[in-house]
Amino acid sequence: MIQDLHNHTYMSYDGVETPDTLIDNAIRSGIDIIGITDHQFTDSFDFDTYIKTLQLAKKRYKDKCSVKIGLEIGTRPKPDNFLAKTSSGLLDYCLFESLDSERGMDLYEFLEWRKLFSCPTGLAHTDIFALSERYGVDIFKILRENDIFWEINISGNYSYYYDFLSNPKKRKAVSESGITISIGSDTHRIYEFNKSKLISANELAETLGNRIIFVKGW
Ligand SMILES: [Zn+2]
Numbered sequence: 001m002i003q004d005l006h007n008h009t010y011m012s013y014d015g016v017e018t019p020d021t022l023i024d025n026a027i028r029s030g031i032d033i034i035g036i037t038d039h040q041f042t043d044s045f046d047f048d049t050y051i052k053t054l055q056l057a058k059k060r061y062k063d064k065c066s067v068k069i070g071l072e073i074g075t076r077p078k079p080d081n082f083l084a085k086t087s088s089g090l091l092d093y094c095l096f097e098s099l100d101s102e103r104g105m106d107l108y109e110f111l112e113w114r115k116l117f118s119c120p121t122g123l124a125h126t127d128i129f130a131l132s133e134r135y136g137v138d139i140f141k142i143l144r145e146n147d148i149f150w151e152i153n154i155s156g157n158y159s160y161y162y163d164f165l166s167n168p169k170k171r172k173a174v175s176e177s178g179i180t181i182s183i184g185s186d187t188h189r190i191y192e193f194n195k196s197k198l199i200s201a202n203e204l205a206e207t208l209g210n211r212i213i214f215v216k217g218w
Pocket of ligand 1: 006008072124186
């Protein structure tokens with residue numbers, strides 16, 4: 001089972017593709033589960049239209065590919081509580097970004113706020129090792145106890161990914177941690193999509209032996 005749970009459409013300020021373009025590409029590439037995760041934080045983003053558009057796409061493709069409705073939620077600054085209330089029951093999952101940034105939401109504040117979301121939640125392209133050091137905490141324990149998954153983001157824009165690939169200690173630590181993992185290409189334009197990199201990351205996640213979100217039972 002190949003998954004790609006991080007993709008952007010024209011409904012993100014920095015995306016251009018239609019959901020159909022992304023999903024057709026996923027089908028051609030042998031991806032079983034594709035998640036759309038547009039950015040929520042610009043004024044032009046319309047949550048209702050977003051959900052309706054993706055619900056229709058999900059229906060249209062239901063026999064060919066499992067389409068998940070996600071959202072990538074920025075934490076610089078903390079979003080309004082309104083978002084959590086509105087999205088409940090409509091999202092299959094959401095990704096939080098920038099917790100590892102200096103301007104990101106405080107980790108403890110985030111852990112409280114995240115409870116407002118009833119869907120599965122994960123950390124997009126987050127250097128959890130840096131977070132662990134910054135707060136002096138066992139980040140694996142925190143992720144496990146708060147039911148938060150961790151994304152392996154293959155876009156190449158985040159150094160934690162290369163560091164993770166080249167550091168056997170970190171891979172061993174994640175493998176033994178029992179945390180849940182997701183894999184995302186973070187595609188904003190279809191020409192950026194790298195099929196072999198995505199497949200390798202899916203294989204790596206499986207080798208690590210962690211639970212991979214949305215594989216079993218989906
Ligand atoms: Zn993204």
